[in-house]
Amino acid sequence: MSHTQKILSVALAVVLSGCMVGPDYQRPQVKMPTAFKELPGWTQAAPAAEAPKGDWWTGFHDPLIDRLEPMVSVSNQTVRVSYANYQQALAEVQVARSALFPTLGVAGSATRQRNGRGNAASTSTSSGAIGNSGSLEGSASWAPDLWGRVRRSIEENTASAQASQATLANATLSEQTALATAIIELRITDANADLLKKTVDAYTESARVVGNQGAAGTAAPSDVITARTQLETAQSNLIALGVARAQFVHAIAVLVGMNPEDLDVPHDGTLPAMPVVPAGVPSTLLQRRPDVAIAERQMAAQNAAIGVAIAAYYPSISLSAADGFSQSPLAGLLHVANHVWSLGADVDETLLDGGARHGQVAAARAGYEASVANYRGSVLTALQNVEDDLSGLRILGQQAQVQSAAVNDAAQGAEVALNEYRAGTVDYATVAAAQATSLSAAQDALSLRQQQLVDTVTLIGDLGGGWSDAELIQRTAGR
Numbered sequence: 001m002s003h004t005q006k007i008l009s010v011a012l013a014v015v016l017s018g019c020m021v022g023p024d025y026q027r028p029q030v031k032m033p034t035a036f037k038e039l040p041g042w043t044q045a046a047p048a049a050e051a052p053k054g055d056w057w058t059g060f061h062d063p064l065i066d067r068l069e070p071m072v073s074v075s076n077q078t079v080r081v082s083y084a085n086y087q088q089a090l091a092e093v094q095v096a097r098s099a100l101f102p103t104l105g106v107a108g109s110a111t112r113q114r115n116g117r118g119n120a121a122s123t124s125t126s127s128g129a130i131g132n133s134g135s136l137e138g139s140a141s142w143a144p145d146l147w148g149r150v151r152r153s154i155e156e157n158t159a160s161a162q163a164s165q166a167t168l169a170n171a172t173l174s175e176q177t178a179l180a181t182a183i184i185e186l187r188i189t190d191a192n193a194d195l196l197k198k199t200v201d202a203y204t205e206s207a208r209v210v211g212n213q214g215a216a217g218t219a220a221p222s223d224v225i226t227a228r229t230q231l232e233t234a235q236s237n238l239i240a241l242g243v244a245r246a247q248f249v250h251a252i253a254v255l256v257g258m259n260p261e262d263l264d265v266p267h268d269g270t271l272p273a274m275p276v277v278p279a280g281v282p283s284t285l286l287q288r289r290p291d292v293a294i295a296e297r298q299m300a301a302q303n304a305a306i307g308v309a310i311a312a313y314y315p316s317i318s319l320s321a322a323d324g325f326s327q328s329p330l331a332g333l334l335h336v337a338n339h340v341w342s343l344g345a346d347v348d349e350t351l352l353d354g355g356a357r358h359g360q361v362a363a364a365r366a367g368y369e370a371s372v373a374n375y376r377g378s379v380l381t382a383l384q385n386v387e388d389d390l391s392g393l394r395i396l397g398q399q400a401q402v403q404s405a406a407v408n409d410a411a412q413g414a415e416v417a418l419n420e421y422r423a424g425t426v427d428y429a430t431v432a433a434a435q436a437t438s439l440s441a442a443q444d445a446l447s448l449r450q451q452q453l454v455d456t457v458t459l460i461g462d463l464g465g466g467w468s469d470a471e472l473i474q475r476t477a478g479r
Contacts, residue, residue, distance in 0.1 A: 020148025021310045025155070025303040027296065056460050057180055059275030060453070064265065065183050068256050072176050075257025082164070082171040089161035096157040099150040102142035110134040137324030137340070144319070149311030155304035163297035170290030177461040179255045181454050184272060186248040188450040189241055191269035192443065196238040199439050203231040206418060206435070210428055223428035230432050234439075271449060275456055286382055288464030295371070295378040302368040309364040312357045315349035382462065389459035396452045403445050410438040 057069045073079055111133045145151055210227040213219035253263035286292065323341045350357070417434035420426045 019146075020151055021307055021314065023303060023306060025300050027299070054465065056465055057176070060180065060184075060272035062183065062187070062270075062272040064268075065180055065272065068179060068183070068252065069176055071256040072179055073172050076172075076175045076255060077257060078175055079168070079171050082168040086161070086164040086168045089157070089164035093154065093157045093161050096150070096154045099143070099153070100145060102140050105139045106137070107139065108134070108136045135324060135326040137322055137326075139320070139322045141318060141320045144317055146317060147311040147314040149308055149314075152304045152307030152311065156301045156308060159297045159301035159304060163294050163301065166290045166293035166297060170294060173290060173461055173465055175255055177457050179252065180457045182248055182251045182255065184450060184453045184457070186245065186252065186265065187268065187271050188446055189245045189248060190267050191271055192446055193238060193241050193245070193267070194269040195439075195442055195446065196234060196241070199435075200231065200234045200238060202435070203227070203234050206431065207231045209418075209422065218424075219428070226428055226432055230435070272453055274452060275460075286386070286463065289382050289462070290464065292375075292378050292382055292464075295375040299368070299371040299375045302364070302371040306361065306364040306368055309357070309361040312350075312360065315347050318346045318348075320344040320346070385462040386459065389455055389462055392455045393452065393459065396448060396455065400445075400448055400452065403441070403448055407438075407441045407445050410434075410441040414438040 055069070057065045113133070207224075207227040207230075210219055210223050214221060214224040249263060249265050250260035252265065253260045256263075321341075321343050324339075325335075326340050414431070414434040414437070417426060417431045421428055421431045
């Protein structure tokens with residue numbers, strides 16, 4: 001065994017027996033409710049943002065959503081930024097891990113030189129002697145991780161990389177829910193346009209009836225003007241929807257990484273289906289929330305940073321070795337007689353730093369405490385979000401039943417008022433008011449449906465993505 005191999009073996013044995021200063025990471029406990037007020041059957045969960053989310057958007061049964069959602073993870077620029085940051089974090093883990101291993105090198109040199117001309121008194125014109133020399137040397141250096149500074153640094157960078165991975169998942173899910181919301185709003189706009197087109201047709205007929213009666217002298221001129229104004233207002237509102245529709249289409253294009261002018265979405269007033277959230281969804285789904293996972297991994301990174309700071313109190317040791325050949329003249333360089341070697345060790349310890357290391361440890365501990373508070377706050381926010389979503393969907397469901405009855409009654413009232421006007425028992429102001437009420441009730445129903453769909457998207461996002469029946473059975477059985 002060579003001298004270099006011997007010193008590396010000894011150093012390896014030393015570092016393997018070394019300790020790691022600083023606290024080992026343990027996830028702090030967060031008080032969790034045994035059941036949500038809105039939906040029972042929830043239990044405490046551990047963050048796991050890498051859990052599969054599935055194609056959750058297929059539950060809406062909308063062909064545009066199904067076609068565009070897969071493009072988000074590939075072409076959305078916000079997602080691409082997060083992906084690049086994640087790759088950078090992985091590379092930093094590799095850099096940190098490299099400090100555990102020795103650095104090996106090789107160096108060689110060759111020199112050709114000429115001696116001086118010799119005695120000044122000599123009359124000889126010959127030049128001095130010409131000679132060659134050279135060396136070939138291999139070297140190794142290593143700083144054993146006796147106190148765990150490098151290993152804690154690897155822990156810190158690994159946790160940071162995992163946080164970047166969760167950030168990527170968070171960006172992807174956020175942009176996917178934004179896309180679903182934009183498409184829902186586009187569908188509602190198209191449905192509202194269909195409603196206004198029917199309204200314009202109805203107002204056109206009413207204006208025709210009033211106009212005929214005005215021409216016959218059986219209707220007041222004010223009735224004719226009221227009917228015409230009502231029609232023109234509806235036509236104006238229909239035209240105004242084009243602005244919102246264009247903006248929704250442009251937003252959808254950007255979310256899938258396209259130029260706004262390159263996406264053309266045909267008019268379609270068919271509303272997406274309402275996915276059913278199963279009763280008793282287990283709270284273990286919350287562990288897939290990327291923001292919770294980000295906060296938890298940041299906490300782990302801050303904990304490791306404490307160990308890195310504490311390791312600065314201990315001396316650093318570096319080992320070096322060289323082995324090779326040196327010869328002048330160059331001929332016979334690799335002969336045993338020209339073999340050279342060296343072994344070395346350096347110890348570096350700071351004796352007085354004015355409290356710098358103490359301050360660094362205190363700062364690291366404070367950073368960890370801040371990350372713990374951030375993690376607990378993230379969990380509480382997650383619980384609040386889901387409670388808000390569940391209560392919102394429950395209340396909106398009750399409201400939708402009442403609003404559906406209101407739409408039917410208002411439509412019937414408008415029809416009755418128009419028939420009474422034709423019979424001459426009411427003035428046209430009564431008809432106009434009944435028709436306005438009917439239109440408003442129908443538009444309120446559309447807005448209510450929009451809110452239900454958007455809240456469902458929000459709930460899916462707040463649960464960390466979609467779920468499958470098999471996953472629900474497995475998680476419910478394991479809680």
